[in-house]
Amino acid sequence: MSDNDTNQAQDLREETAAAAPEVAEHDAADARFDKLEAELAESKQAVLYAHAEAQNIRRRAEKETADARAYASTAFARDLLSVADNLARGLDAIPADLREDEKMKGLVAGLEATGRELEAVFQRHGIKKMTTIGEKLDPNFHQAMFELPSDEPAGTVVQEMQSGYMIKDRLLRPALVGVAKAQ
Structure with missing residues (x-):
């Protein structure tokens, strides 16, 4: 280098x-x-x-x-259902001859008007009575209480003991029903 x-x-x-x-x-x-x-x-x-x-x-x-x-009114509506049931039972218990009696006509008309008003209030608040007779048993909406022999297909609702109700799109109370059993 x-x-x-x-x-x-x-x-x-x-x-x-x-x-x-x-x-x-x-x-x-x-x-x-x-x-x-x-x-x-x-x-x-x-x-x-x-x-x-x-x-x-x-x-x-x-x-x-x-x-x-x-x-919000679900609990209150549930409580009112028993009032509606008792009113309907009371109206159903009035015999036809008493309905025609002049003394009872006013009472019967008043009770029927009260029932219609209660149904109108339910409707305004989104509470609807379910139809059950003739439908297939749905455990989400029906509570089967007993089975009955019937010409209907097995599992079909043939008797309603207590009406079921919905509030908007939710179940408020299931219907108590009798169901056709297989023969």
Whole structure:
């Protein structure tokens, strides 16, 4: 190796040594930048999750509020069903000859008007009487109390002991029914 080559090698070593701190600083800056980018991505993800959770909570609260409004009167309506049942039983118990009696006509007409008004109130509040006779037994809406021999297919409701009611789209009270049994 010549002196010239040795001098060039020495110069190259000195340049490399001088550039090493700059490269190290650049690498450290890149690492810090990458770390900050990762933290930013995590923060963006956390904000998106928080926003989605807030929307879900708001939707849930709106649904619960709507359900509370729609079904708030459920317990009260259930209590009124026994009043409606007793009124219907009372009207059914009046014999035909008493219905024609001039003294009883006013009472019977008043009881019938009360029954119609009660049905109108039920209707205004989304309470509907279910029809059951002739339908297939559905344990979601009917409660079978007994089986009867019948010409109907097995599992068909043939007698209703107590009417079932719905409030909006929910069951308020199941119908108590007698079901045809297989012969």
